[in-house]
Amino acid sequence: MSIALSRNRMLAFSLPALIAILPFLGACFYIFRFSISGDKASIDGYSIKAYLDLMTPFFGRSVWVTIKLAFIATIAAMLMAVPLAFLLTSLKSPLARRILTVTILLPLILNLLVQAYGWILLLGPSGVLNSALRGMGIIERPIFLLFNETGVLLGLIQTSLPLAVFPIVSSVRGLSQEHLEAASSLGASQWRIFFDVTVPLLRPGIVGAASIVFAFNASAFAIPLLLGGRRVQMLGVAIRDMISPMFNWSGAAAAGMILISLTLLILVFSSWLVRVTSERTRG
């Protein structure tokens, strides 16, 4: 009885959030419907032509670049996030903890456009790095870390880092000290404890964080647009180009559906991975 009441209450409290999600689901359905429209510019009839039209080397390259950059950025973000999460949980001073938390959170607080321009100010042809190198006489003309895949990668790693850190922080806080102490008392080295005890216990958090970071990076738009110099055609940019200048609405919708499917596939795969590895760890 009390559980039923509690569920009803939860449902009532969740109602505003569920209503807020509805338009998004509606938009997803609308995009799907557009992707199977018989007309490029409006929803009219049914056809899978928009999907067939995407079977081109151009779109294939775009999917490949998206997966490649999102994957590399995710690995890099995770490698940076784990030590940061440990550092954050180990800090005793509340002030130091707050300062570090805010610093990590900054990319989420600041507008993506501002962050992209920050990178341009640092690494652009007349940015801090190039000016310093030219001032020292090391280079004559600017080196290019932006307007290419390197620039986009830097931007993706930096903007997605907080999404990687905080899920891992929760996992680190949930680490059982008893397990670690037991391993230590049995004579395991620090590295052995880390790889055989800590990492398996953190795995659900790490995989969860990685899937969020991957989804965020795969659907990136502003960063590849601004730091890629219109040359790094990730899917977000390709979809934008299909709408304008190509005016291919159904094609853009089909590409959007492929991006959504790709991201969902990665999320399903990662949750399967968590389940399987957790079972193995328990076993």
Add this chain to the structure above:
Amino acid sequence: MSLKISRRSVLTAGAAISATLAAPSILRAASHGKLAGKEIRILTWSDNTGLAVLENIAKPFEELTGARVIADRTGSTSEMVAKLRAAGDRPQYDIITLAGVGAVELAGDGLLAKPDLNKLPNLEDVDPRFRTGADGFGIGYLLWTGGLIYNTKTFKEPPKSYAEMWDAAYKNRLFLPPATWTDALDTIFATDIFLGGDGTNSEAAFAKLAELRDSVLTFGENPAQLSELFRSDALDIGGVYAPAFYAKELADPANSNMGATYDVDEGFFADLMYTIMPKSKPGDDDAVHAFLDFTLDAKVQGVMAEAVLNGPVNQKAVMSEAAKASPFIIKPEQMGEKAIIHDKAFIAEVRETWIQKYTTTLS
């Protein structure tokens, strides 16, 4: 003969002089009153040429007539066409200034109204070749010209051919126009011309352009960013692009490193910009025609030419001696055989396909 000055004659003469001196302001006040309270919605470019429209046309027009000009700004003719098409028979704008090909497409879609030429007295001073276009739906506005932009540090003499863009020495120091701009269509044309064609063989041009895929540093969607890239010595050459964006930079090559040339073997591109009125426009017809006429005013045309290096179509355009002598402002009388003027009907037909191919070839 004696001159008799009476009190009456002094008063009469004084009144006459006062009336003469006050006439312009009375006329101005009269016209001010005529359009006061009227609103005109215009769509113009988001770059500095659009800003020049606001400063040199919209603002003085408001001061002169009392009408209010509400401006919306967007990036390219393609986007203007898309906006008007999306609005269908309920356009938000009274006046749009865009490239000729856009006017032809929109006229073909039946989305435009024909301006009443009797309400455009300034049209009499416009070069007869550039008065109207797009089947009478467009009114000539200014000449938009495109050539090569180059780094004055790299090039001691201006480049003579678009073929320079394929020189391996400029790899990763090259820019091209963005796909949505008419300059991109010019670039396809220029490529075919230097390959020996007449500009319309897009297959050959795209095959050649594909060689530039790994050489392009950026697409010049943001003219200000391009000027920064030239200033920092990151770019060597690019085109087809309009010097119009760089009136200040071209006047100071020592600091900007920027030069521009129309003197290219394959020729330079000239496109007549049109002012168009959408059918079922929301604004008052007289106010809209007054604004349209004002864009052709000799003073306005001169000021615009100096501000953004557009070629004036008004033959009586009031310009400084420096502007008259400027190699970057192409006047109608200078349009020799080197000026390439597109067949707008042909461009309108191939535009979408070319934009798509340009994007997929070079991205």
